Amino acid sequence: MRVTFDLFTVHKRFALTISRGTYTENTNIGLKIESEGVEGLGEATPFSVVNGKEKNSEQLQQELEKLIPIIEPFHPLENQEIEGILKQNNVSSSLRAAIDTALYDWLGKKVNLPLWKIWGLNRNRIPPTSVTIGISSPEKAVERVRNWLNFMDAKVLKIKLGSPDGIEADKAMLLAIRQECPNLPLTVDANGGWNLKEAILMSEWLATQNVKYIEQPFAVGEESNLPQLYQRSPLPIFIDESCFNSEDIITYSPSIHGINIKLMKAGGLSEVMRMIAIAKACKLQIMYGCYSDSSLANTALCHLAPYADYLDLDSHLNLIDDPFQGVSLERGRLVLNNLPGLGVKYRNET
Structure with missing residues (x-):
């Protein structure tokens, strides 16, 4: 399978303030998995639960660039194997989410059915x-x-x-x-x-x-x-x-x-x-x-x-x-x- 991605920035209509700070925009990663003429989409959103310990989009991008050659030899139906490799490599949860979601999107499109x-x-x-x-x-x-x-x-x-x-x-x-x-x-x-x-x-x-x-x-x-x-x-x-x-x-x-x-x-x-x-x-x-x-x-x-x-x-x-x-x-x-x-x-x- 072929894995590509791009970064996109989204802006909030209204800023959101929580106990840890105020947020007005976010740069996320859009991920695409292609195989057999079918394309699956996923998203990785940087986030934090403790101030100062989050990974930003640039760090996630660097992590993803190293990961792509490792997972591209697999077929999109080999989700269990791919998930195991992501955990073995201690991949950030938001990147794992993007890849896993794209694999399910690919599956649904392959069989022409919505996931639900x-x-x-x-x-x-x-x-x-x-x-x-x-x-x-x-x-x-x-x-x-x-x-x-x-x-x-x-x-x-x-x-x-x-x-x-x-x-x-x-x-x-x-x-x-x-x-x-x-x-x-x-x-x-x-x-x-x-x-x-x-x-x-x-x-x-x-x-x-x-x-x-x-x-x-x-x-x-x-x-x-x-x-x-x-x-x-x-x-x-x-x-x-x-x-x-x-x-x-x-x-x-x-x-x-x-x-x-x-x-x-x-x-x-x-x-x-x-x-x-x-x-x-x-x-x-x-x-x-x-x-x-x-x-x-x-x-x-x-x-x-x-x-x-x-x-x-x-x-x-x-x-x-x-x-x-x-x-x-x-x-x-x-x-x-x-x-x-x-x-x-x-x-x-x-």
């Missing part, structure tokens, strides 16, 4: 996606809510908390949002911005605000706080940055209620399927999330969305220059098409 049909899933069971409100002043948060509601029929709002100004700033922002839309369900993501005392206090307070769950209350490395919060919180606790793969689920399952699966963390759809199986065996709830992913990566993960309890696949909706088109938006829900493979095309493609 190959896996026998019901695309009508995909839950609505939440849309994200970043950390800001109460006034700007309300403005962002109005922008989203003018753009789409949002069914769930995801609120980023963990403000550097403390939990009182978090409360003020959430109360302003709640006043603006008193009936919409909310979810909360602290992105590791709280300590144990703050997390307990906020869980008790948020339970009075029609909040569905709290995501990633503690920073990576502070997971020892999870059992105490698990015992005290009236709301379900999900982890994101603390859970990359299926092994992490087993480690933390006694002290959480759910996990956030992201394609870039997991390293591809193959690992996502393993994570789903283990999470369900541990009786955990499942949500899917994203980084600054385009429609390509979000459409890929959406093919497994019938397994999810919650979706937060909204990054592509906030891009002004998404080069791809795939999953569509209808009444707050992402809807998969009937095209083969991922069902993704370049936006300028007829």
